[in-house]
Amino acid sequence: MEALGRTLAEDVVSSIDSPPFDKALMDGYAVRSADLAVDGGISLQVIEEVTAGRVPSRALEPGTATRIMTGAPIPEGCDAVVVIERTTFDEATQRMSTDMRLKPGSNVLRRAASVAVGQRVLPAGRVLRAQELGGLAELGVSQVPVRRRPRVAVLATGDELVPVEATPGPGQIRNSNETMLCGQIVQAGGIPVPLGVAKDERDELRAKIQQGLAADVLLLTGGVSAGKLDLVPSELEAAGVRQVFHKVEVKPGKPVWFGVRERGEEGQGTQGAPSRTLGANNCFVFGLPGNPVSSLVCFELFARTALRRLMGVEPAEPQPVRARLEQPHVARGDRPTYHPARLSWSETGPTVRTVRWHGSSDLCGTLEANAMALFPAGDADYASGSVVDVFLW
Numbered sequence: 101m102e103a104l105g106r107t108l109a110e111d112v113v114s115s116i117d118s119p120p121f122d123k124a125l126m127d128g129y130a131v132r133s134a135d136l137a138v139d140g141g142i143s144l145q146v147i148e149e150v151t152a153g154r155v156p157s158r159a160l161e162p163g164t165a166t167r168i169m170t171g172a173p174i175p176e177g178c179d180a181v182v183v184i185e186r187t188t189f190d191e192a193t194q195r196m197s198t199d200m201r202l203k204p205g206s207n208v209l210r211r212a213a214s215v216a217v218g219q220r221v222l223p224a225g226r227v228l229r230a231q232e233l234g235g236l237a238e239l240g241v242s243q244v245p246v247r248r249r250p251r252v253a254v255l256a257t258g259d260e261l262v263p264v265e266a267t268p269g270p271g272q273i274r275n276s277n278e279t280m281l282c283g284q285i286v287q288a289g290g291i292p293v294p295l296g297v298a299k300d301e302r303d304e305l306r307a308k309i310q311q312g313l314a315a316d317v318l319l320l321t322g323g324v325s326a327g328k329l330d331l332v333p334s335e336l337e338a339a340g341v342r343q344v345f346h347k348v349e350v351k352p353g354k355p356v357w358f359g360v361r362e363r364g365e366e367g368q369g370t371q372g373a374p375s376r377t378l379g380a381n382n383c384f385v386f387g388l389p390g391n392p393v394s395s396l397v398c399f400e401l402f403a404r405t406a407l408r409r410l411m412g413v414e415p416a417e418p419q420p421v422r423a424r425l426e427q428p429h430v431a432r433g434d435r436p437t438y439h440p441a442r443l444s445w446s447e448t449g450p451t452v453r454t455v456r457w458h459g460s461s462d463l464c465g466t467l468e469a470n471a472m473a474l475f476p477a478g479d480a481d482y483a484s485g486s487v488v489d490v491f492l493w
């Protein structure tokens with residue numbers, strides 16, 4: 101149970117055959133199919149009864165049958181099971197009659213048909229669902245090695261931010277991004293470490309960044325764009341986080357910042373690519389723009405991808421669903437736009453409609469969305485029925 105939702109660290113190879121014996125798939129009579137190949141039906145002598153959990157004591161000779169229940173091992177000589185509904189039984193003579201004809205193998209599952217000894221049942225990197233837990237249980241695997249969950253620190257920045265429980269004063273708003281990002285981290289398989297709010301002030305920011313760099317990944321929100329108090333990029337670089345990129349052609353989220361701090365280098369930075377292995381002493385740092393939908397979208401596009409890659413889950417990148425627009429959509433702008441949208445499944449395939457949305461600060465506008473629809477850069481009028489890429493949230 102503890103492995104539910106975790107990422108498998110090693111392949112799982114079966115040490116058993118499943119099923120472990122040839123078994124009946126229906127309640128009925130175990131027979132020799134050749135005995136049934138007679139016009140007008142036949143009658144067979146019933147020689148014993150085998151319920152699930154018991155084993156047959158007698159082999160089937162021509163002209164005989166064994167009463168058998170679903171899940172019970174079939175007797176030697178049997179190659180098919182006649183379902184009980186297609187038979188009659190005579191108490192006095194202990195004979196069963198049927199007019200069924202069966203192909204060999206009917207209603208029988210052969211030993212190892214599902215899984216054979218030595219077969220790889222699950223690959224490393226698989227995220228374990230209830231179904232995988234059941235499969236592991238079937239094979240007698242009660243413990244599996246899983247990947248460590250990355251610890252992801254969350255640092256909100258901004259003089260205007262107050263805790264969710266507080267009543268904002270003039271010019272203030274609540275720190276909603278921290279809660280949202282912690283939720284996204286959990287959904288992506290990480291452990292959130294909320295660090296509260298840092299004011300737009302160098303000393304406080306510096307101290308909190310140091311705290312955050314102890315995690316595997318540090319997410320900051322706010323303070324990465326061109327405002328007067330956007331101190332995050334310079335403070336991160338001062339803390340030895342080597343900038344990999346700043347600003348991406350994407351809407352919302354253009355100011356997003358990404359860098360790597362390699363531990364032990366103490367701010368020197370290195371030329372080589374950082375190790376992508378979790379626990380290899382790196383801290384991957386994302387400066388997400390403060391507008392809530394920008395943070396939401398940039399987490400999905402960049403941070404979630406990084407967390408999946410750190411955990412060895414492939415594919416790490418968001419996977420698009422191709423869907424038809426339910427209504428026309430007008431796209432304007434010079435950047436690819438991820439527009440909050442509602443994806444549905446119709447009889448003719450996936451369909452999507454964009455939701456009413458006032459841009460990157462309108463988080464409540466996204467609440468009826470379950471996905472984001474991608475509209476490439478440029479002005480375009482999309483007709484209803486146009487096919488677009490959609491990414492589920």
Ligand code: AMP
Nearest residue numbers: 256258274275276277322323389390391
């Ligand atoms: P910034 O990226 O710091 O320029 O912030 C852009 C916008 O996002 C501003 O309106 C901020 O008030 C808002 N914002 C920044 N951080 C948060 C946060 N943690 N929660 C909610 N809104 C925020």
Ligand code: MG
Nearest residue numbers: 257258322323
């Ligand atoms: Mg700010």
